Amino acid sequence: MGLVWITVAVLLLFLKFVNCSGTAKEWTYAGAVGQSEWAEFFPDCGGSSQSPINLDTSHTLHDPTLVPVQPLAYNQPGNKPFILSNNGHTVQMTLPRWMGVAGLPLHYSAVQLHLHWGNGVGVATGSEHTINGLSSSAELHIVHYNAEFYANMTEAKTQENGLAVLGVLIEAGEETNQAYGRILNYLDHIRYAGQQVAIPAFDVRLLLPNDLGQYFRYNGSLTTPPCHQSVLWTIFNERVKISHLQLMKLETLLFSSKAEAAEPTALQDNFRVTQPLNNRTVLSSFIHVSAKMYTTGEIIAIVIGSLCGCVGLAVIIRFIVKTIRSTSSWDVLPSIRPAPQHSTKDMAKEPKQDMALKTTSDPTNPEEATPQPET
Structure with a gap:
């Protein structure tokens, strides 16, 4: 009898495992297996070093030894096209293995890039990382694996410092971003989950901000299940801009369900909320000048x-x-008063003065005497 109960218990555990495994493959950002339930099916998602995080510049530690990020062969895409796909959670593009990144403690080779965005309603939300509590409209992640110690992404993703991800915050502006257009212009070919399209290869460096010297760095995790805590994150301080129309395409064209679904589900709000820092240190390659937000x-x-x-x-x-003008008018008054009248006594003296002047000339000559030259 005891053997029967043991057999039943093992069978129930097996069925529970199979059921959970099947459900785990169908994780979503909201719903039955949404973010709040991830840790139940993927234990690492409940770890103490999860991503994304809020980058609070008042608590970052400036590290002068951090050098600018150096993309390797990003501008050498090769002759083969890139493969752009909709995996039901995001739009993803594969990258050739010869691309990589330097300026990190180890050498990392490129694997893929993907995007996170919001729903186009209300304020700009869509980025996973935030800076001082402020989110951006979208976020680009370029994923690399540690090529010095591991043979591929599968080996590296579960290991400490196995992965390195570059994060780029994206804002909406007026001008069309031609580099991002190389991706966004093909979204109508991959509207449903499972679809993919080959697109012309292009210079991936153009997707990054101009300033690669100012960034934040910390140890974290994948932002999607299974949330392995194996990522060295680099989040650039400078944001990249795409046009409002480009952002609208990203937010409205894609579905998280397959084409045969009776009621397709829009692929929106595919960003994870920020996670607790839990005493981790966030380094910055630059000294942040604080600006009060009002x-x-x-x-x-x-x-x-x-x-x-x-x-x-x-x-x-x-x-x-007005006071100065008033004071100045009193000072001017004496100068415009009429000249004082002479007394009768003073007027009587004036002819005598004329006579005295006349006696200085020769009385016999009405004209003045001409002075004689000296001998």
Whole structure:
């Protein structure tokens, strides 16, 4: 009898394992196996070194030894096309193995790149990492594996420092980004999960920001199940811009379900929420200059205060100018008064003065005497 119960227990455990394994393959960002349930099916997702995180610049540690990131052969895509696919969770593009990245503790070879985005509703949300609590519209990840110690991605992804990911925050702007257009212009060919398309190879370096010297670095995990804590993250401080139309394509064209689905599910909000830092150290390659972020109420108060200050200053200046003008008019008055009248006694003396002047000339000659030259 005991043997029967043991057999039944083993069978139940096996069925539970199979059921969980089958469900685990169908993880989603929201729903039955959404983010809040990941740790139940993928234990690493509940670890203490998970990604993404909020990059709080007031708590980062500046490391002057961090050198600029150096893409290797990103501008040498080769003659073969890239394969762009919709895997039901994101749009992903394979990269040739000869591409890599230097400026890290070890040599890492490229594997693939993919994107995360929001739903186009409300404020810009879609990036996985945030800086000082602020998210961006989307985020690009370029995934590499440790080629010095491991033969491939499969071996490396479960090992400490097995992977290195470059993260690029993306914002929407007015101008079309031609480099990102090399990917986004083909999304209508992979609208449903499981579809893929070959696209012309291009310079992957153009997807990165111009400044590769300013970035944040920390140890974390994959941001999707199975959430292995094997990633050395590099998040660039400078953001890249794509046009509003390009962002709208990314947010609205794709589905997470297959083409034969009766009611296709839109592929949106495929970003994981930020995870606890748990005493990890975040390094920065640059010294961050803090800038206070003001709320709407604070901005209105500052504007009104500035206007009141300007009005008050104008009133004071007008009062001072008016006072100066008033004082200056009193100083000018004496100069415009009529000349004083001479007394009768003074007028009587004037002819005598004329007579005295006349006696200095020769009385016999009405003209002045001509001076004689000296001998």
